[in-house]
Amino acid sequence: IIISTANGQGNNVQTLIQEGVALHDSTEYKKAIEKFEQALKINPKSTLALYEISLSFLELKDYKNASKYSTCVINSNDKNLSVGAYAVKSEAMAEMKQIDNAIALLQEGLMKNGDSYLLHFNMALNYYKKGDLDKTLEHVSRAIELDKTNSGAFLLNAYAQRDKGLWVRSIYSFQMFLLLEPDSKRSKNAFEEMLQTMLVKPVTEKPVERSFIQQQLLRNMPDNTAQNEIPPLTTEEGLNRNFVYNAIKSTIDSLKAEKKETDIYFVFTEVNKAILRVLEKETGAVRSDSFWTFHYPFFKSIANSHHYEAFCRYISVSYFPESLEWWENNKTEAENFINWFEKGEDDGKNG
Numbered sequence: 526i527i528i529s530t531a532n533g534q535g536n537n538v539q540t541l542i543q544e545g546v547a548l549h550d551s552t553e554y555k556k557a558i559e560k561f562e563q564a565l566k567i568n569p570k571s572t573l574a575l576y577e578i579s580l581s582f583l584e585l586k587d588y589k590n591a592s593k594y595s596t597c598v599i600n601s602n603d604k605n606l607s608v609g610a611y612a613v614k615s616e617a618m619a620e621m622k623q624i625d626n627a628i629a630l631l632q633e634g635l636m637k638n639g640d641s642y643l644l645h646f647n648m649a650l651n652y653y654k655k656g657d658l659d660k661t662l663e664h665v666s667r668a669i670e671l672d673k674t675n676s677g678a679f680l681l682n683a684y685a686q687r688d689k690g691l692w693v694r695s696i697y698s699f700q701m702f703l704l705l706e707p708d709s710k711r712s713k714n715a716f717e718e719m720l721q722t723m724l725v726k727p728v729t730e731k732p733v734e735r736s737f738i739q740q741q742l743l744r745n746m747p748d749n750t751a752q753n754e755i756p757p758l759t760t761e762e763g764l765n766r767n768f769v770y771n772a773i774k775s776t777i778d779s780l781k782a783e784k785k786e787t788d789i790y791f792v793f794t795e796v797n798k799a800i801l802r803v804l805e806k807e808t809g810a811v812r813s814d815s816f817w818t819f820h821y822p823f824f825k826s827i828a829n830s831h832h833y834e835a836f837c838r839y840i841s842v843s844y845f846p847e848s849l850e851w852w853e854n855n856k857t858e859a860e861n862f863i864n865w866f867e868k869g870e871d872d873g874k875n876g
Contacts, residue, residue, distance in 0.1 A: 538564045542574050545581070554581045572603040579613045588617040608634065608641045615647050624651050642672040649681055650737055661685040666815065676705035677736075680715060684735060690757040692722050693769055696800065697820040703840035704866065711736045712843040722756075723800070724773050725792050762814070764807050772799040790845050794837045801828050835862035 545560030561578035579594035598610035611634030618627040649664035683698035699719035720726040
């Protein structure tokens with residue numbers, strides 16, 4: 526009878542947690558918390574209920590309770606939930622203006638759990654809020670090495686690289702983000718900022734709205750490229766950025782002479798190819814960092830394929846209405862590109 530009762534209680538806890546998760550996923554956070562609280566009355570040591578309730582409190586911006594419950598999970602040493610709990614508590618601490626404490630907590634989490642995409646990404650995010658771009662890039666680069674499927678890391682990487690003056694690299698981090706997340710509000714903003722970085726559109730007095738950080742803080746970030754008409758042109762890690770700049774300007778000037786300057790989409794596609802042509806000439810030196818071993822070869826292969834138009838339409842779908850129309854009217858080409866991108870499959874054509 527005792528065993529039967531224990532099993533019954535365990536099933537009840539699991540059912541309540543499942544119901545709470547469903548409510549959380551439907552943004553019914555307060556109702557979700559009620560379910561998790563019921564589960565905790567039955568089993569106060571349920572680490573899953575403690576973790577899930579911390580997530581719901583985080584969504585409600587109740588950072589004290591999010592921190593409280595995630596701390597219980599951390600102290601339980603539940604290996605399956607430890608990384609998530611450190612991420613929740615660190616985010617709650619950062620929102621309570623305890624960024625240095627949040628960083629220290631994440632360092633503890635990394636020591637305890639080993640390398641983790643989520644912990645490195647959160648670490649990068651906190652350093653970004655502090656304005657420490659070197660540390661931001663260190664941790665976001667590691668996050669990307671661990672998991673190349675999460676769009677947020679590429680977007681944060683693009684922001685930090687642009688603020689650091691690494692504007693050429695930032696262009697292709699923006700494009701990786703847009704490949705993974707082509708159609709959202711932040712996609713549209715990211716595409717706008719990428720066009721400014723590529724000199725296709727002028728920099729606006731008011732910065733483009735960014736994710737991850739409050740807009741008033743953005744004005745205090747380094748502005749090596751954000752406010753200057755001409756980006757840094759010094760040689761950076763063997764890349765002569767003056768060549769890139771000149772290629773962009775000559776391409777734009779040529780298009781103006783042909784009276785195509787009003788078609789921003791076409792200017793973008795041509796400028797992007799011009800940059801890649803310069804990079805191809807700069808590949809003579811032995812370089813081992815991810816830009817040269819991953820980003821550049823990947824985007825060069827797209828430019829050299831018959832998928833280039835589909836690619837450009839895909840990453841600009843949130844920005845240009847005509848790109849969305851293209852996708853609706855060219856379903857076969859669209860599907861071929863998706864298959865090529867996701868699975869490496871192709872229809873046998875050569876670009």
